[in-house]
Amino acid sequence: MDSHRDPFDGDEEAALRYAIALSLQDPNALASSSTAQNPIELDDSENEDDDLDDGPKCPPTPKKSTQLVDRNVKTPTTSHSVPVPQVTASGIQSSGFSALGLDRKRMEEERLARLTKRKAPHDDEISERRSQRVKIDGQSSSISLANTTDASVRIKPPQLPYPKGVVKKTWVSGYPRQDDIKIEEILQKDQLELAVLSSFQWDDEWLLSKIDTKKTKMVCIAFASSDYQKEEMRANVPRDRIRFCFPPMMPAGSMHSKLQLLKFPNYLRLVIPTGNLVPYDWGETGVMENMVFLIDLPMTKDSANPLTTFGQELFYFLKASGVDESLVNSLSKYDFSETNQYGFIHTIGQSHVGEGWQRTGYCGLGRAVKSLGLATASEVELDFVVASLGSVNTDLTSAIYNAAQGDNGLREYEKRTTGGGKKKTAQKTESSYHPDNFRIYFPSHETVSRSRGGKNGKWWDSPTFPRELVHDCKSVRSGLLMHTKILFVRHQNHGKSQTSWAYVGSANLSESAWGRLVKDRVSGQPKLNCRNWECGVLIPMESQAAKSGWEAFEKRVPIPMIVPGEAYEDALRLLWGP
The missing domain is CATH 3.30.870.10 (Endonuclease Chain A)
Incomplete structure (x- = not known):
């Protein structure tokens, strides 16, 4: 009976994305579409896994660009209007941080100019800073959520904002504030050191207005339709600041998770929202609301820190996504005890x-x-x-x-x-x-x-x-x-x-x-x-x-x-x- 089922399960979103994937196939793609089903590590090495399914092999469908509409967003009534960009002719060029507007040459020139204005640090200062860096650049594939970036911040830890966990509605423009939360209050860009973000839909320019990439390094768990598109996405960002992880995809599936891991100097914030990384999902157009769960986990000195069941399942999910193992393992440096509930x-x-x-x-x-x-x-x-x-x-x-x-x-x-069961009727x-x-x-x-x-x-x-x-x-x-x-x-x-x-x-x-x-x-x-x-x-x-x-x-x-x-x-x- 299952063999005659609609392969898209009535999911028009998946069907549309699959059709777009077929139309965007590039003869110069770096590898066959089947390789895109394997998890890609955060370094440049390939980690080939077994095939995911014995079913028909189709190219994975492309992640929606900032110019494609998330079909999960409900169309507003005539009294409200959500600005919806139109689909462009080139879906690949407009997807996955290609619209970041980051001029890598200019950024490098500005960095060198800043260096000439600074006094050369002593050797011991250089050594200390190197040992404290969050390693995310090309020198190492190791990424840690547990390191601090500056010894000066290692003072008495502040009281955690949400140590027990909390659920809030998202703020919406034009409505009175009442136990809600803004995206800025979650990200806290002035303190944010590392952000691991996932989303079904991205608004690149908007997101970068909420995160200071000069201070914050990013790992984006995203979708790409092929190895060719993955390389395009990597090439469009400064690799020492923004990295990508591409989970393996089923032929008609979606990377619909919205998990966020936010590293601050003294704690880790776990965020599970219902909204994507687009402005209308965070209330900025005044017509859409979402909800968000967040909990702050302090660093722990317990070398035998046992993981809760919550933590074990989070590890399991991240590893299956293809997130770098060193990043996942660094989560154990935080106290998960409050997630027991x-x-x-x-x-x-x-x-x-x-x-x-x-x-x-x-x-x-x-x-x-x-x-x-x-x-x-x-x-x-x-x-x-x-x-x-x-x-x-x-x-x-x-x-x-x-x-x-x-x-x-x-x-x-x-x-x-x-x-x-094969003779089962459709009666309820x-x-x-x-x-x-x-x-x-x-x-x-x-x-x-x-x-x-x-x-x-x-x-x-x-x-x-x-x-x-x-x-x-x-x-x-x-x-x-x-x-x-x-x-x-x-x-x-x-x-x-x-x-x-x-x-x-x-x-x-x-x-x-x-x-x-x-x-x-x-x-x-x-x-x-x-x-x-x-x-x-x-x-x-x-x-x-x-x-x-x-x-x-x-x-x-x-x-x-x-x-x-x-x-x-x-x-x-x-x-x-x-």
């Missing part, structure tokens, strides 16, 4: 067999729920805010529901693959569908009709599309559209206290984002196919807030939408027809 949830864009399938996608979500003591056999209430909605089916909603109870993915998989059953306990929040029919899918969104008419689950999504900040991805899990009142929790991250509700568990044709064992790279954080509520209602979240996670959202199946069916 959280779960790092990820989707790694590969096919996973053996025990690996249990660590990522919706299988990893269920595993984290169980490891944090949140598993339950009782019914749960799910409210999932999404920024895009494609070919969702009842198999996926059942898998997510089960994961929220602590299931590792096998419950839905075994029901689908055994007991006449109460035992697997949960229509009364699962709500998907998505903008109303007016916004959908103005989106690129428009009235041609025929996935709505699929017999397996869970129409009854979709509810109108309205921000509590009136007039704002939402690019937020957040899942709230509550418990019905069964006469016992159970802890509610939330997921905040990059993953929308799609098989591309959460994966699909299938039977491996070679081994006959479960195999999880994931197209996208995603990451998020699972946040349990405080124990005293173990309540069945929305008040369980009021102390830790802002509720961005009006609840309960109005179901609007009838309105959409009138819009799209019978």
Whole structure:
């Protein structure tokens, strides 16, 4: 049955990007497209891994440039306008920091001019500075998040701004400030020493207005369609200041993760936003809001510093992305103990067999729920805010529901693959569908009709599309559209206290984002196919807030939408027809 599935899972974004990839293939590319599926280390050496999948080999689709629209961004109504640049004729030239506007020759001349104005330092000063440098230039592939850059900053560490972790809404221009946060307040450009950034969409010029590259070195976890494009991207930036890491990609996948690792003199800041590195996702156009989780980790003197489960999964995700091993290992110099209460949830864009399938996608979500003591056999209430909605089916909603109870993915998989699974009809059953306990929040029919899918969104008419689950999504900040991805899990009142929790991250509700568990044709064992790279954080509520209602979240996670959202199946069916 799976062999006849849409290879893009109804994901028009992925289909468009694949079409662009085919049109942009260059006969002078440095290597075949299949090599682009292997992780690229931060140094120039090639690290060849095994093929990712036995399926058809297609060139990876190109990362959207600053001139391509992120389809996850919801189209605004007539009362607001988001400036949307147009697609250019040359997608390669406009993508991946090619628009940085950095004149390397001029920068070198200015650097030499500054040197002539300075007095030559003593030899011991030179030695001290070299030992403290964050090594990111061509002299070494070693990059460390743990080194300080100047002995003068090693004074009594300041109190950490967010030592326990916090979730905030993003600031939006024109709205009163109320427990929100700006991108400038996250990056703190005057103190930032090293930034490891990932995003689905980049606005290069805007990003460089937020980071001082004279002070801050950058590692960008990004997408490139080929080795040729990777080299172009590397050539367009000063390599001693900005480096790239290119995760391996599935044929129709997206590098959708938005993780940030920010090194300051005395601590490391972990940031998990729902928005991309573009101005409208950070409120600067006044029409879009997102959410962000951040936690500050102090440096530790404990040589036997044990990693929490959160830290282990972060390491696992970064290594799978192809991030330089020395950079990943340097994370162990920070104290992760405060992350014990959280779960790092990820989707790694590969096919996973053996025990690996249990660590990522919706299988990893269920595993984290169980490891944090949140598993339950009782019914749960799910409210999932999404920024895009494609070919969702009842198999996926059942898998997510089960994961929220602590299931590792096998419950839905075994029901689908055994007991006449091939003859399974598209009927929705109460035992697997949960229509009364699962709500998907998505903008109303007016916004959908103005989106690129428009009235041609025929996935709505699929017999397996869970129409009854979709509810109108309205921000509590009136007039704002939402690019937020957040899942709230509550418990019905069964006469016992159970802890509610939330997921905040990059993953929308799609098989591309959460994966699909299938039977491996070679081994006959479960195999999880994931197209996208995603990451998020699972946040349990405080124990005293173990309540069945929305008040369980009021102390830790802002509720961005009006609840309960109005179901609007009838309105959409009138819009799209019978």
